[in-house]
Amino acid sequence: MAEQSTPLTGKALLQKVKDLAHLTKRETAKACGYTAKTKDGQERVKLSEFYDALLEAKGIQLEPDKAKKDGRGREPSYRLTVHQNGQIVIGAAYTQEMGLVSGDEFQLKLGYKHIHLAQLGEPKGDD
DSSP, rough: OOOOSSSOOOHHHHHHHHHTTOOEEEEEEHHHTOEOOOSSSSSEEOHHHHHHHHHTTTOOOOOOOOOGGOSOOOOSSSOOBBBBTTTTTOOOHHHHHHTTTTEEEEEEEEETTTTEEEEEOOOOOOO
């Protein structure tokens, strides 16, 4: 297999991965250009960078985008506090980021030291 000089990204990466579905993940990452030479000259497959590029190509973002801050108000911290009245308020910054609108419904599931919110039905927002 020919080695890529620049790692593939975006749609080209997704298409190549689809075309190489018969290969192992290491062979696929290598064929897509996600390799590096070690100090002793051996080739190393950069799986972490390969997976990050795949997620980005699919539009999945694992870290909050720092560029979205508009300079007004506080930046969402992804931490919540229980108020004196026992309520937990999620806040508009989070609901806007998720595209939620008034009337969207959720099911609350309680776990051991966690709360899971599952959206019910189709979102009413423009998603």
